[in-house]
Amino acid sequence: MDASFPSLWFLQALILTSLLTVHAQLPGAWELLVLNAGVASMHTAVTRFNTVVLLDRTNIGPSRKMLPKGHCRYDRNDAVLKKDCYAHSVVFDLKTNQIRPLMILTDTWCSSGQFLPNGTLLQTGGDLDGLRKIRTFEPCEPDGFCDWVELKDVELVNGRWYATNQILPDGTVIIVGGRGTNTVEYYPPRKNGNGAVELKFLSDVEDNQMDNLYPYVHLLPNGHLFIFANNKAVMYDHQDNEVIREYPELLGGPRNYPSAGSSLMLALDGDFSTAVVVICGGAQYGAFIERSTDTPAHGSCGRIVATDPNPSWEMEDMPFGRVMGDMVMLPTGDSLIINGAQTGTQGFDMASNPCLNPVLYRPDQPVGLRFMTLNPGTIPRMYHSTANLLPDGRVLLAGSNPHYLYNFAAEFPTELRLEAFSPEYLSPDRANIRPEIKGIPNMVRYGETFEVSVSVPLPVVGIVEVNFGSAPFATHSFSQGQRLVKLTVTPSIPDNGRYRIKCTAPPNGAVAPPGYYMAFAVNQGVPSVARWVHLVA
Known part of the structure; x- marks a missing residue:
């Protein structure tokens, strides 16, 4: 069983659990996930x-x-x-x-x-x-x-x-x-x-x-x-x-x-x-x-x-x-x-x-x-x-x-x-333009051309980006290995209620070192939930 909390700290934490999500006039929202990690x-x-x-x-x-x-x-x-x-x-x-x-x-x-x-x-x-x-x-x-x-x-x-x-x-x-x-x-x-x-x-x-x-x-x-x-x-x-x-x-x-x-x-x-x-x-x-x-x-x-x-x-x-x-x-x-x-x-x-x-x-x-x-x-x-x-x-x-x-x-x-x-x-008012990745390869090679399939509640206007984000090691105010690479993409093509996007993987390991990346589709500044893609030589 976990050791008990000091009562004062625990009381303060319990009060905060009643405010799981905080909204204000300024952009952004906060959510308490775990009381005791x-x-x-x-x-x-x-x-x-x-x-x-x-x-x-x-x-x-x-x-x-x-x-x-x-x-x-x-x-x-x-x-x-x-x-x-x-x-x-x-x-x-x-x-x-x-x-x-x-x-x-x-x-x-x-x-x-x-x-x-x-x-x-x-x-x-x-x-x-x-x-x-x-x-x-x-x-x-x-x-x-x-x-x-x-x-x-x-x-x-x-x-x-x-x-x-x-x-x-x-x-x-x-x-x-x-x-x-x-x-x-x-x-x-x-x-x-x-x-x-x-x-x-x-x-x-x-x-x-x-x-x-x-x-x-x-x-x-x-x-x-x-x-x-x-x-x-x-x-x-x-x-x-x-x-x-x-x-x-x-x-x-x-x-x-x-x-x-x-x-x-x-x-x-x-x-x-x-x-x-x-x-x-x-x-x-x-x-x-x-x-x-x-x-x-x-x-x-x-x-x-x-x-x-x-x-x-x-x-x-x-x-x-x-x-x-x-x-x-x-x-x-x-x-x-x-x-x-x-x-x-x-x-x-x-x-x-x-x-x-x-x-x-x-x-x-x-x-x-x-x-x-x-x-x-x-x-x-x-x-x-x-x-x-x-x-x-x-x-x-x-x-x-x-x-x-x-x-x-x-x-x-x-x-x-x-x-x-x-x-x-x-924010909720962006939900109707948030894309969802329906199909993407699990692994891609440098310079390879591949397709990503996305769905969007409202019709797509403009280019849907596909961006690779690394998973860094965060400590002491610096994220070691942090990186975002915006792939070269073609305009999305409607296909039975979805959109197909042709993408080109990063050209080499200097642009994106080999490893697993979070692949995001981004529509009008709103990202999808990422899918993990393994980038290999």
Whole structure:
């Protein structure tokens, strides 16, 4: 049986259950999904079986979800629990809202992750006994019993705490940086036996508040990597271990951990040759060093065409200063900026004034018109919270634990509730133009032409898009591996009450690395429920 809740926290949560869906004059709607997920999710990933893996530290003390009877973890070095029979990872079934405990053996505090081409979740590093560990989770049907596996025959060459993972065009994963680790390495290890390779850029930008942690890594359509740390960025050739371009410095101070801005690469479309990176928000420099909880976060965003021969940053301001915000790529190509605080910095008990209003970022609008303020939530989501796009177009919010251990009596308590935010495209008045995918291949190859069949309540006007969205690994205000690719499509053709759309799969792994993607049909800005498609060479 799960451990009981502190009465005050439980009473507050029960009151909120009477407000399952909140509507306001501003766009967007909120929905409370689960009162007790058991763990405060520091790391979150959506699987192709429409389940969600939630993952916390192992040395956090008692969670609120027990492992199955007879399953316990023994760690004589654990400062809190030598015999630990509590779950620190769970899997969440989106259809039933049921939670199943998972067994994780070594510390995953501030670790990294990425899905492999076969759909297995690769999870790397952490702290203490998890520093060099590699773990996998091979997802299964919601009624299955898949669980974490800790690899015995291979470890990381360097310890990785606060690193970033990115899948590459050939399906291997690069693991970048970490605290005190200014190198990169690969999984599986490269055959040339180089192991970990120094990336001097990371040490060059390191400062006394460590703003090179959790670097922002984006795979560009030319096959190179855009790597941003502190306030600088480079284009990195991972094949030859060579920095081939240095970008201009981004104004506004550091953006990475612990300054905690966020970043994404905008949707790839057209001939897929242009990549645009956006970086928003962050703490004022020095807030982390001074442990200041009331220093205002800044609201500046920088936008750069990373593939331009002469790139420069275009600056604009969000409606709110925000630290620890999450940027989520939506199926339409717009993005959602959600979670975080308006003052302070990342770290335990180092932020206040939660930023409850999400913001919609519309990249196709001119400067000054790109941001739209959305309906505020009621649950603060600050340090160690996550946001993930779901196959039905909603955004899942999980976690928030600004404390060293679980603490339900603090001003900003440990958060076990799961909720979903529905963008305006899911509002009832858009239901009559929402498409439904009736037919799509389960697997497509690069460059292949294939058909998608959709139905729409009202006649289609204009082009119905088909867009591939990745399932990233969300942690610490950055979604590792996040990507949206807008496929080349032909106008839809009416066919017995449905519409047939001819699509061309992405041309290569630099545009879309191999793996499972959520395929959305988008009609007049309204996405369908996604179908999972396996993209292979």
